[in-house]
Amino acid sequence: MMLAAFHVNTLLLWDIDGTLITSGRAGLSALERALGDVFGIVGSLADIDFAGRTDRWIVRRVFEKYRLPATEESFTRYLDGYIAALPLQLTNPHARVLPGVREILAAAALRPGVAQGLLTGNLVRGAQTKLGHHGLWDFFPFGAFADDSELRNDLGPHALRRAREHHGFEFLPERVWIIGDTPHDIACGKIIGARTLAVTTGDYSAAELAAHVPDAVLPGLGDTAAFWRVVM
Secondary structure, three states: OOOOHHHOOEEEEEOOEOOOEEOOOHHHHHHHHHHHHHHOOOOOOOOOOOOOOOHHHHHHHHHHHOOOOOOHHHHHHHHHHHHHHHHHHOOOOOOEEOOOHHHHHHHHHHOOOEEEEEEOOOOHHHHHHHHHHOOOHHHOOOEEOOOOOOOHHHHHHHHHHHHHHHHOOOOOHHHEEEEEOOHHHHHHHHHOOOEEEEEOOOOOOHHHHHOOOOOEEEOOOOOHHHHHHHHO
8 A cells, every 4th residue: 555655754675684584594505405406516605605695696606606607597597496495495493583573574564654675685586485484575565686686786776766666755865774784785775875774683793884884783673672763
């Protein structure tokens, strides 16, 4: 349902992995499984830096490592294999929603002045699989994904366009928050003039994130009151 412009003035754009959930390395395991299923290669991808990257960027690194032809057909076959392998990998005991996330998403959905969507390096299908596994997908009516671009810094304008299409008006950059756990989340927020909230629930410390000058750093989202003090 489209909301009236005067009812919505804050847009929250969420990263997924390390911010909303931890998958227990399900994505890595699914990519390694797909490498065998699609190309017959048994190998490790643990040396590839996944944090804050898009799925398509990661696939390009995989193809470079194993000297696979980087054609669109090969990308599609591999990503299809990854999506097929992902649901089983998400059943690992370490995959979980991070503290405070359910409460914040539910509260945001009820606040008349708040809209929320995704800004993630996942493919749409990967995002839906991961968030659907935890019952979170329906909180997000729009977003920007790896399907839009291989480069995370390209994703912000796609998210803003879809927010405008969904709600029927432009969000002021100073009322847009990019929420993520890596320097790449901070960078892509700055490019569109948005504000940035970094959380230390991923692979980066508070000091490492602060070096990239986000608007705020939190140790996580477990203190929901602290989150709302920052973004409102």
